[in-house]
Amino acid sequence: MPENKEHTWRLKLLRSLDLIRVLDLERLCFSCPWTETQLKGAFALKEFQAWGLVREQRLGAYMSFYHLPPEMEILNLGVHPDLRRQGLASRLLGSVLQEAGKSGIHYVHLEVRVSNMAAQELYAKHGFKMMGIRKAYYPDTKEDALVLRLDKLGQIMPGQQ
Numbered sequence: 001m002p003e004n005k006e007h008t009w010r011l012k013l014l015r016s017l018d019l020i021r022v023l024d025l026e027r028l029c030f031s032c033p034w035t036e037t038q039l040k041g042a043f044a045l046k047e048f049q050a051w052g053l054v055r056e057q058r059l060g061a062y063m064s065f066y067h068l069p070p071e072m073e074i075l076n077l078g079v080h081p082d083l084r085r086q087g088l089a090s091r092l093l094g095s096v097l098q099e100a101g102k103s104g105i106h107y108v109h110l111e112v113r114v115s116n117m118a119a120q121e122l123y124a125k126h127g128f129k130m131m132g133i134r135k136a137y138y139p140d141t142k143e144d145a146l147v148l149r150l151d152k153l154g155q156i157m158p159g160q161q
Contacts, residue, residue, distance in 0.1 A: 010053070016043040019043065047066045093123075111147055
């Protein structure tokens with residue numbers, strides 16, 4: 001029987017020592033990636049966290065966010081292009097949301113490109129609802145962003161919607 005690769009990935013709290021791997025993944029995943037200076041500054045903030053899925057020193061996916069209970073803002077969730085559509089994003093998001101709910105987070109919000117249907121489906125699967133639109137939000141294309149929000153985090157099981 002073939003190995004289920006999803007289960008070989010381990011959840012890891014990323015630190016500033018992981019900066020280069022996060023930058024590499026940013027550049028592969030996003031048309032407007034964070035710069036090294038931006039990421040260094042973010043890692044220095046107590047409100048910032050980044051979690052990743054790691055296998056044999058390879059960062060396959062990562063999610064960054066600001067958290068100030070009772071609220072959390074998801075900044076980025078990226079999966080290496082070679083590893084997409086294998087459930088890594090859902091596993092990572094679900095794991096982080098469960099931990100966030102245990103640590104006093106009740107509300108989560110984020111922006112997502114209107115053209116990013118895969119991300120919209122992922123967030124909907126985890127209970128996020130559209131709250132509005134930010135016009136010309138993305139500087140590279142002037143594309144609109146959907147504002148999504150998840151309420152009552154401590155009272156739901158992510159992925160069970």
